Amino acid sequence: MPPPNLKILAYEDTDLGPLCLRRRELLSEPGTVVTEVTLNHEFLMSSYNTDSERAISKRSADIHGGSGLKALVGGFGLGYTARELLTDQRIASVEVIEYLPQVLQWLQDGLIPLSSELNQAAGLQLTSGDVYQRLLGEPEQKYDLIVIDVDHSPADQLGSEEHVFYTASGLESARKHLTAGGVLAVWSYAESSSFSEALESIFDIVHVEPVRTFNPMVQEEQTDWLFFGVK
Numbered sequence: 001m002p003p004p005n006l007k008i009l010a011y012e013d014t015d016l017g018p019l020c021l022r023r024r025e026l027l028s029e030p031g032t033v034v035t036e037v038t039l040n041h042e043f044l045m046s047s048y049n050t051d052s053e054r055a056i057s058k059r060s061a062d063i064h065g066g067s068g069l070k071a072l073v074g075g076f077g078l079g080y081t082a083r084e085l086l087t088d089q090r091i092a093s094v095e096v097i098e099y100l101p102q103v104l105q106w107l108q109d110g111l112i113p114l115s116s117e118l119n120q121a122a123g124l125q126l127t128s129g130d131v132y133q134r135l136l137g138e139p140e141q142k143y144d145l146i147v148i149d150v151d152h153s154p155a156d157q158l159g160s161e162e163h164v165f166y167t168a169s170g171l172e173s174a175r176k177h178l179t180a181g182g183v184l185a186v187w188s189y190a191e192s193s194s195f196s197e198a199l200e201s202i203f204d205i206v207h208v209e210p211v212r213t214f215n216p217m218v219q220e221e222q223t224d225w226l227f228f229g230v231k
Contacts, residue, residue: 009035009111012102016040016158021106035078035113037103039158047113050080052187052211052224053149057084060145060185061091063207063228068092069144072177074131076103079114081149081187086121091145093123097131099150104128132165135174142179153188153225154195166195171202171229178231186227195227203229 010021017040026032026048034048045053061069067090073082076098085091098104104126106112107119118124131150151157154166164170174184184203186195191208199206207228215222 010102010106014039014100014102016100019100019102021111037078045077047078047080049213049215049222050078051213052226053077053080054084055211056147056149056185056187056226057081058088059209059226060147060183060228061085061088063230064090064144064181064183066090066144066181070142070179071095071145071147072097072131072143074135074146074148075099075150076107076126077149078112079107079118081147082124083114083118083121085145085147086118086124091123093125095125095127095143097127097129097134099128099130101128132163132170135165135177136170137173139177142177142182144179144182145185146174146177146182147185147187149187151188153190154186154192155190166198168198168201171198175202175229175231180231182231184229184231188225188227191225192227199227199229203231205230 006022006024008022012019020038023033023035026034034046036046037044069091071085071091071094073094073096076096082094082096085094107115157163178184196208209226211224211226212221
């Protein structure tokens, strides 16, 4: 039986392991309620701290520098990456490809904090599928921004096998889906020199940027990493 401050909103079996959506009140901050996702019994994401998820969207648009931008997002999560793009006047449209259809159903069922806003959002297209499969194939259309927030890091992936996307050949395929001046952005909880080197071998300009935030739940600063490749 879950503790009284914890409510299980959904629990689903997937080919990546059990997927759980839960809501709880923080014992360290009474009155603060957060929504969290775990996958295969490992913590995946939370509505409590979304700084780096929002930062990757803003920085992608900043680095590009244009307007009327078409964006592709790999991984819906709790929707904060897509929402940041949708609220940016430089962005014309956002397509999100989410591997787990259960996550998109949570949105439709109103189970996540941004459900009401995103279910009514103009310019948002939700696609159930594999973003890596899309990017490794021949492009049917091109994007100004491609934002990937799928795995924990290039070296710590959700699947059991290392994905070719994070290699030079995978990035070369992904690059074909960008317009001239387009930006590929990848979220990670850890720095990765091998991934940086792969980016530098394919893209004309590469930025690697830390996003540091203080996490009061563990009383320490945490750092996420954003990787950008510019075509």
